[in-house]
Amino acid sequence: MRIAPFKIEEWMNRYEESALIDLSGTCIKPMSVNELCQLSGTYPQKDGVFDLLLDYGKITGSDRLKSAIKTLYTEQKVDNITVTHGAIGANQLVFLSLLEKDDEVVAIVPTYQQHYSIPESLGAKVKLYFLKEENNWLPDIAELSQLVTSKTKLLCLNNPNNPTGAVIPNPLLEEIVDMASKRNVWILSDEAYRGLNLIGNPYSKSVADLYSKGISVGSMSKTYSLPGLRVGWICAREDLISEANHQRQYNTISISSIDDYFASVAIENQDLILKRNLVIQQQGLKNLIDWLKLNTEFDCVIPTGGTTALIKYNKNVPSRELCRKFQNRTGVALLPGETLEMEGYVRINFCAPYLLQGLDLLATYCATL
Numbered sequence: 001m002r003i004a005p006f007k008i009e010e011w012m013n014r015y016e017e018s019a020l021i022d023l024s025g026t027c028i029k030p031m032s033v034n035e036l037c038q039l040s041g042t043y044p045q046k047d048g049v050f051d052l053l054l055d056y057g058k059i060t061g062s063d064r065l066k067s068a069i070k071t072l073y074t075e076q077k078v079d080n081i082t083v084t085h086g087a088i089g090a091n092q093l094v095f096l097s098l099l100e101k102d103d104e105v106v107a108i109v110p111t112y113q114q115h116y117s118i119p120e121s122l123g124a125k126v127k128l129y130f131l132k133e134e135n136n137w138l139p140d141i142a143e144l145s146q147l148v149t150s151k152t153k154l155l156c157l158n159n160p161n162n163p164t165g166a167v168i169p170n171p172l173l174e175e176i177v178d179m180a181s182k183r184n185v186w187i188l189s190d191e192a193y194r195g196l197n198l199i200g201n202p203y204s205k206s207v208a209d210l211y212s213k214g215i216s217v218g219s220m221s222k223t224y225s226l227p228g229l230r231v232g233w234i235c236a237r238e239d240l241i242s243e244a245n246h247q248r249q250y251n252t253i254s255i256s257s258i259d260d261y262f263a264s265v266a267i268e269n270q271d272l273i274l275k276r277n278l279v280i281q282q283q284g285l286k287n288l289i290d291w292l293k294l295n296t297e298f299d300c301v302i303p304t305g306g307t308t309a310l311i312k313y314n315k316n317v318p319s320r321e322l323c324r325k326f327q328n329r330t331g332v333a334l335l336p337g338e339t340l341e342m343e344g345y346v347r348i349n350f351c352a353p354y355l356l357q358g359l360d361l362l363a364t365y366c367a368t369l
């Protein structure tokens with residue numbers, strides 16, 4: 001299968017590790033096993049963690065983990081869930097399950113590149129719908145309705161959005177579902193950042209709960225700060241899950257029993273993790289807002305959720321060149337907008353440590369251009 005280079009992942013592989021201050025990522029301070037155990041009151045010796053049998057385990061995810069995941073939805077049963085190798089594995093399985101050559105897909109961008117590059121690689125006809133800054137990076141239902149037709153098989157969205165940090169308000173999400181339902185279109189909703197809304201209920205409604213052809217993808221990486229577990233899931237109606245499991249036999253077998261165990265512990269203690277993360281997220285947002293007030297040469301729509309923001313730097317320099325030279329000079333890693341099809345912007349993780357130091361260095365550097 002030929003597929004386009006995954007621009008974000010290639011950039012991060014090259015630049016993230018050597019960064020002194022890393023603003024290029026998307027996670028909220030990943031937890032150690034120790035921190036998770038302390039937070040959740042788990043005692044590895046007493047609770048039998050070291051007696052875990054390292055066999056393949058329950059193939060599509062343990063009952064314990066699926067029951068925990070089920071609590072994140074209002075309308076789902078364990079049979080509507082399959083556990084995957086991260087949200088990245090979940091997205092891929094959805095595309096493999098649904099798409100054939102010449103199928104039409106609409107992807108809302110900027111987004112995670114999987115949403116358009118995998119469909120393209122499968123021979124689908126992909127239409128991109130670009131979110132606009134002047135609309136606070138939210139979809140315009142009239143514009144979207146023109147692109148999504150009865151010929152469309154799948155609409156892909158990401159809510160809360162990486163990179164913009166925009167959360168689609170529930171009423172607009174319901175309008176999108178209504179529009180897709182009238183045209184009989186599947187929706188893949190990548191909800192890797194669900195639970196990280198900064199305003200109101202941290203959890204937006206899930207597309208799987210709203211629509212019979214709604215497919216929700218979840219992850220342990222962002223909301224629960226456990227990217228090293230490599231656990232995600234698909235939540236959708238049973239025929240889609242059955243097809244995903246069929247595809248899954250070829251690339252997953254099962255996830256690690258250790259990952260399954262700690263993911264269960266984490267979701268069962270989600271309130272404590274969310275409380276921890278909300279403090280980091282709110283502080284990061286406040287720092288970003290304060291910095292933007294002092295540095296008016298930069299433009300940014302303030303995120304309403306997630307972990308990232310897109311900053312327009314208003315200089316006539318390509319974003320890859322800016323990020324490369326800036327990191328060489330200062331050690332601060334940013335993600336170039338070009339890797340997200342958004343030239344003229346950089347993505348920052350506003351939840352990252354040393355955010356203000358990194359942003360101040362960016363302001364000083366840009367003043368010299």
Ligand SMILES: Cc1ncc(COP(=O)(O)O)c(C=O)c1O
Nearest residue numbers: 086087088112162192219221232
């Ligand atoms: C929108 C989105 N989907 C999926 C992923 C992959 O996440 P995971 O670590 O669960 O595979 C990412 C990672 O950055 C993401 O931002």
